[in-house]
Amino acid sequence: MITVEEAEKTIQAELRDYGVEIMPFELTLGRVLAEDIKADRDLPPFNRVTMDGIAVNYDAIENGVSSFHIKATQAAGDPPGVVHEPDHCIEIMTGAALPLSVDTVIRYEDLEIRAGLASVLISPNHIKKGQNIHFQGRDKKQHDIVAESGQIISPAIISLVASVGETELRVKKMPRVVIISSGDELVEVEQIPLVYQIRRSNNYTVKAVLQQHGIEAAMLHVPDDPEITKRLIQQCLLNYDVILLSGGISMGKFDYIPKALEELNVQQLFHKVEQRPGKPFWFGKHENGVVVFAFPGNPVATFMCLHRYFLTWLQATLGLKPQPAAYAVLDRDFNFLPALKYFLQVHLQVNESGQLMATPIEGNGSGDFANLADTNAFMELPLEKNHFAKGEVYRVWMFKGLF
Ligand code: AMP
Ligand code: MG
Numbered sequence: 001m002i003t004v005e006e007a008e009k010t011i012q013a014e015l016r017d018y019g020v021e022i023m024p025f026e027l028t029l030g031r032v033l034a035e036d037i038k039a040d041r042d043l044p045p046f047n048r049v050t051m052d053g054i055a056v057n058y059d060a061i062e063n064g065v066s067s068f069h070i071k072a073t074q075a076a077g078d079p080p081g082v083v084h085e086p087d088h089c090i091e092i093m094t095g096a097a098l099p100l101s102v103d104t105v106i107r108y109e110d111l112e113i114r115a116g117l118a119s120v121l122i123s124p125n126h127i128k129k130g131q132n133i134h135f136q137g138r139d140k141k142q143h144d145i146v147a148e149s150g151q152i153i154s155p156a157i158i159s160l161v162a163s164v165g166e167t168e169l170r171v172k173k174m175p176r177v178v179i180i181s182s183g184d185e186l187v188e189v190e191q192i193p194l195v196y197q198i199r200r201s202n203n204y205t206v207k208a209v210l211q212q213h214g215i216e217a218a219m220l221h222v223p224d225d226p227e228i229t230k231r232l233i234q235q236c237l238l239n240y241d242v243i244l245l246s247g248g249i250s251m252g253k254f255d256y257i258p259k260a261l262e263e264l265n266v267q268q269l270f271h272k273v274e275q276r277p278g279k280p281f282w283f284g285k286h287e288n289g290v291v292v293f294a295f296p297g298n299p300v301a302t303f304m305c306l307h308r309y310f311l312t313w314l315q316a317t318l319g320l321k322p323q324p325a326a327y328a329v330l331d332r333d334f335n336f337l338p339a340l341k342y343f344l345q346v347h348l349q350v351n352e353s354g355q356l357m358a359t360p361i362e363g364n365g366s367g368d369f370a371n372l373a374d375t376n377a378f379m380e381l382p383l384e385k386n387h388f389a390k391g392e393v394y395r396v397w398m399f400k401g402l403f
C-alpha cells in the first residue's frame with residue numbers, strides 16, 4: 001500500500017495535453033484561457049468623464065472665473081464639443097469623451113445652473129486640474145496584456161475580453177470523460193428499488209462536480225459481470241481520454257474491475273492507498289494515453305478521491321498553477337486510531353477573527369452520503385498522528401473552491 005503523497009505523485013506524473021479549441025467568448029466561463037488577451041486600444045480609450053456636470057478649462061478657474069456660459073450639452077456617446085472662450089463650458093455627462101479644449105470637470109453638486117449660466121458654488125481651492133476624468137490609457141495601453149493565458153476565465157475576464165473586442169477565445173480543450181458505475185445492487189434513479197437494491201447516485205455526484213469544472217461527462221453502468229465489464233471498458237478506452245470508475249475494486253468476490261483493466265492492458269500504477277475513506281483506490285494508464293481512476297463505490301470515498309486526486313490532476317493537466325493549499329483550525333478534539341491518513345468531513349466557516357474554522361461532521365462512515373450535504377470540505381489529518389487537538393491547523397480540501 002502506498003501513501004497519499006505517493007499516490008498524488010504518481011498521478012501528477014501522468015499529466016496530459018488535450019490541446020486548445022476556439023469558442024465564442026460568452027461560452028467560455030470557467031474554461032482555461034489559452035491565449036494572452038491584449039488591449040486593442042488604450043483603456044480607457046479616451047479621456048472619460050466620471051461625473052455629470054460641466055467641463056471647463058482649469059486656467060479660467062485659476063484666473064478667477066466662477067460662472068460659465070453653457071455652450072453645448074454632451075451626452076455619453078456624443079462626439080466631443082468645442083469651447084473657445086475661457087468663461088464658456090460644456091455641460092457634460094458621465095461616460096462622455098472630454099473635449100480637447102477643456103481639462104477639468106465640475107460636478108452638478110458643486111454648481112448652480114440658471115438660464116444657461118453655471119455658477120461654481122465651491123471655493124476654487126477645492127477644484128483640482130483634471131478632476132473627475134478617467135484619463136486615456138490610465139488602466140492599460142494599447143497592446144498591453146489585459147489577461148494572461150493559463151488562468152480560469154472569470155466573469156471579470158469575460159468583461160475584459162468583450163471590451164477589447166475579442167469575439168472568440170482560444171481555450172484549453174477538456175478531456176473526454178466517461179463515468180462508469182458498477183454493481184448489481186444499483187438501479188436507475190427513476191426505478192423503485194427492491195428491498196436489497198439501491199439507486200445509483202454517486203455517478204451523478206461525479207457528473208455534477210465535473211460540470212462545475214466545465215466537463216460534460218458521459219455516464220455508463222456495468223453489472224458485476226466480468227465479460228460485460230471488460231467489453232464496456234474496452235469501448236471506453238477507444239472513445240474517451242479519462243475513465244472514472246466507481247465501485248468494484250475491493251476484495252469482494254464480484255469486484256471484477258482491476259482484473260478487467262489488467263486484461264485490457266491498462267497498466268496498474270497503484271492499487272490501495274493508506275487513507276480513509278477510499279483505501280481501495282486504483283489508478284492506471286493505457287498505452288494509448290487514457291488514464292483510469294477507479295474509485296471505491298462508497299459515495300464519500302468516491303467524492304473525496306475525486307476532489308483530492310482527479311481535480312488536482314485536471315488542474316495540472318490544464319496548465320493551471322497549483323492553488324495555494326488551504327488550511328483550517330480544528331474546532332474540537334478529534335481521534336482517529338487506524339494507521340491511515342484520515343479525510344475528515346468538516347463544515348468550514350470563517351469566524352469573527354477571520355480564521356477558517358473546521359467543525360467535524362463525521363456521519364456514519366464512507367457510505368453515509370446524507371452527511372456530505374452538511375459538509376463543505378475534507379480535512380486531511382496526518383497519518384503519523386492519532387489525536388488531533390482543538391486549535392490545531394490542518395490542510396483542507398474544499399468542495400467547490402478548488403479552482
Ligand atoms: P463497491 O466499491 O463496489 O464495493 O461498493 C461499495 C458500496 O458503495 C456499496 O454499498 C455500493 O452499493 C455502493 N455504491 C457503489 N457504487 C455506487 C453508486 N454509483 N451510487 C451509490 N452507491 C454506490
Ligand atoms: Mg460493487
